[in-house]
Amino acid sequence: MKSAVIVFPASNCDRDAAVALEQMTGRKPHMVWHQECDLPDVDLVVLPGGFSYGDYLRSGAMAGQSAVMRAVKAHAKKGGAVLGICNGFQVLTESHLLPGALMRNAGLKFVCRPVTMAVEETQNVFTRKYLHGQQVTFPVAHGDGNYFADEETLNRLEGEGRVVFRYAPGQNPNGSSRDIAGILSEKRNVLGLMPHPERVVDPLLGGTDGRGLFESLIETLS
Amino acid sequence: MKARVFVTLKNGVLDPQGKAIGHALNGLGFGAVGEVRQGKVIDLELSETNEAKARAALNDMCEKLLANTVIEKYEIELKA
Amino acid sequence: MKARVFVTLKNGVLDPQGKAIGHALNGLGFGAVGEVRQGKVIDLELSETNEAKARAALNDMCEKLLANTVIEKYEIELKA
Amino acid sequence: MTEITPELVAEHGLTGEEYGRIKRLLNREPSFVELGIFSVMWSEHCSYKSTRIHLRKLPTKAPWVIQGPGENAGVIDIGDGDACIFKMESHNHPSFIEPYQGAATGVGGIMRDVFTMGARPIAMMNALRFGEPSHPKTRHLVSGVVSGIGGYGNCMGVPTVGGEVNFHKSYNGNILVNAMCVGLARTDNIFLSAAKGAGNPVVYIGSKTGRDGIHGATMASAEFSEDSEEKRPTVQVGDPFTEKLLLEACLELMATDAIIAIQDMGAAGLTSSSAEMADKGGSGIELDLDKVPQREAGMTAYDMMLSESQERMLAVLKPGREAQAEAIFKKWELDFAVIGITTDTRRLVVKHKGEIVADMPVTALSDAAPLYERPFSKRPPATGTPSFDASRPVMASLKKILAAPDMCSRRWVWQQYDYTVMADTVQMPGGDAAVVRVHHSNKGLAITTDVTPRYCKADPYEGAKQAVAEAWRNITAVGAMPLALTDNLNFGNPQKPEIMGEIVSGIDGIGEACRALDFPVIGGNCSLYNETNGEGIPPTPAIGGVGLMADLHRMATIAFKREGDAIILVGDTKGHLGQSIYLREVEGREEGRCPPVDLAAEKRNGDFVRRLIEAGRVDTVHDLSDGGVLVAVAEMALAGNIGADIGVAGTAHSIPFFFGEDQGRYLLTASPVEADRIEGELRHAGIVHAIIGKTIAEKVLRVEREGETSLSTLRAAHEGWFPSYMSGEEIPPTN
């Protein structure tokens, strides 16, 4: 599987994503600077976590306008896989590759802790190696992870089986509507999620629950 | 020309920050405070001198960047 | 009575948010944009009907909670 | 030309005698700009004039120390060509005035100290002291400081992995915010601040200069009357986004060989960075202020030289490398300007609008700065062994202590810090020391900050010794070898002999412990004049320690891991209740002698425990500190969610046995068979020890003759206080 990690000014999980990708695929991803207008030939594009442009104005808003996002949109339109983690999820909603918005956490504070979620959908390139309904624990680390969309959109997301990760009862760290932690695009090739799978691929760091996500991608995209 | 843009959450979108402020004000003894909503105000200096053109540009800025219209609405104020 | 409070950074205080917004707007091709400053706007509903009293209370709220006067200043607007 | 009046001199914090010295050094009256420069360079903060002669007594050397005090941060060798660079610094006063920005810029400042030396920051720590919880300002300060630290550190993408929080009424009017940054570099690519050679370009990098934080004392001066006070904020606003770009850009430039010297602009910005670089390099510097990137119109030379705008660096490049450097900074969208040149004149010359506004010998600002041997008097340390009410129920006291503000879980705090970013955090907050992996290797760094202010108040000498010992012990308890420390000496007004006495005793205590434990001081910071209404804070010499773990798979944590393990207490338990948490929280008294530290026993016991961990024989260890044996057992049980059944060893009374704070002790667990062997070895080594009980399947803490309490009850007490206290908080601040 060939992959690229987009680097925005003040992305800060770009290295973490690259390390996890290399560890899982045996190949270094391309690191793509936000001013690039073209993407290398890759199967997967990762928008990493961090504070692109300081998350000033709104998280992900300025990154959503950067040159490289036009190329990411084109990649997605062709059916290419795009994974947005944390700030990457915010960038995906801001650039309308995913519906809804990520608002300030209901508790109004940044929250860093492990959260348990259910994998609700496995019919897609990102989660096919998990069992349907499997409980997984990833860390979250964000201040703006409160997923919001209007009722109609939420119903549609659920109706179309696009809610991939849902916080387990009592685990919702940010007030997200219907405990949503991660969603798919209509064509199921774009995934955005707030928790960090790339931080749980190494047992030394407290878990390997994130591996299934990378293994799913490798199996489908290689 | 100077412009002031207000970006506030749409009605119906929950505003926990506003709520927290209201709560805090009540806690400080300001009992007469009802609903509180918090938004952003952005002050811009524009070299544009034509008001209609400035307004059109500001509209464009709001749609493209300053507001996320999924959750926010905006108002534009121009001062000569 | 309704009130709107503006809380903005004092002149001379660095405004990283405003700076970044200005930069982004220039990047989007809005070349006519000069300095940008960002602040907060807080809309409050008050049960107080006397304007002078409302203003005094709002002043108090700003000093006590809504603004940190070391770096911020505030303006109060009342609407009947 | 502003006339220099005695009032103006006083407003600049200079004494008449110091002013006379300036005139002698210059052979004339200083200009207004020169006066400003002298005032900041000769301030306590920059010159260490009260502490320098005492700091010299600290041990700073060891075979693994690459750079001791004197540079932006200290450097140690951690093998394989890796270097660890770290430093701790205070931002006490700004954090009291504007907690969010004060704490945030404190974090930004200490990070720059570390990355200016060529290191990528990999971990942050924060040591915080607040007033009593019931004080009307405390909640607001806690909320603001914690979100400010998180706001800056999280955005930088550097994990904040540990720290300390204390509450005490003696900090009501003067909180302490100490932040520590640990970074990694290669030993062959470390950058220093010596601006060697003449004719080299001096370049300015980072944010523009504004009128931020200009010397508060001069605000009232005549020259400023036309400007409103509004223009002169004394608190700076941090811009972590710009700092993140500055970090990446600096590391990119450092990968080239264009740099001769580099230094961050911290306190007294352009003035101290240029003067210090010239001083260390044995050169001179000529600056042209017209070239300085400016945020506001109409800035004077005085403004620019004294501005403390954040996120700026000064570097000296090899001639001809300007374009290469500029390209890097343009890519990261940062300001870059050549603002001067190095000279061989040993003078600092500042030009503005075609005029020379300052021209002074560099040594006048450094070597010739005042050095005071301030009179000091040592007050006798608190003595005595306090009585206690022997009839109090132990389990109720335990619950009370676990829920005390100083003892409860700090989860509310560290949950606001991203402690897993960089994907190298092996031990998160909540243990004895944080452990972060050295990226792409199997070794780790153990990091801790420690000081127990109530001990220091009772006895500044023993208390300072204890702070070093506890840092060393915490690093040992995870299985790492303590290598070096940075201190942050927070004290009151050194012009009072009794405070100066505390400073001298504190430094002496640190020095003695460092020598005994082979734990040198490689950096530090003094924060003096921490007083309100003439009342000083308790002496608070915070110690930030770093150790090396050779194999991350041989590491201990505090959590009980298996039922049926024996719980071994290592070290001598005399039942020392003086100045203990028990006495303060349960009996409401702060009395008696603080626990003395026997440094030889400390070393022997710690080395013994570390060897067991390194050999893979033990993976569960907790050092004993605040609260004593029973609190530590409870913390181990809660962390592992495994119960314990324990009793008093020997014939001691249960209260002093369980709550005494004797030093140099550890709790560890091992299977009964292994425990037997360990006991034999302890006996052989002459180390006092006891098996005090075992871990059990039931989720309870059972104490012989005292009863039992469920872990869920203890957990509720331990986790409950912070969130419940903070739920009365106003509005969590953001940037």
Ligand SMILES: Nc1ncnc2c1ncn2[C@@H]1O[C@H](COP(=O)(O)OP(=O)(O)O)[C@@H](O)[C@H]1O
């Ligand atoms: N301000 C803070 N930020 C992050 N972690 C903290 C903070 N304060 C305390 N902690 C963490 O909570 C745990 C308990 O702290 P403390 O009781 O001071 O430890 P010890 O007694 O071992 O020195 C430690 O892991 C410490 O790092």
Ligand SMILES: [Mg+2]
């Ligand atoms: Mg400890």
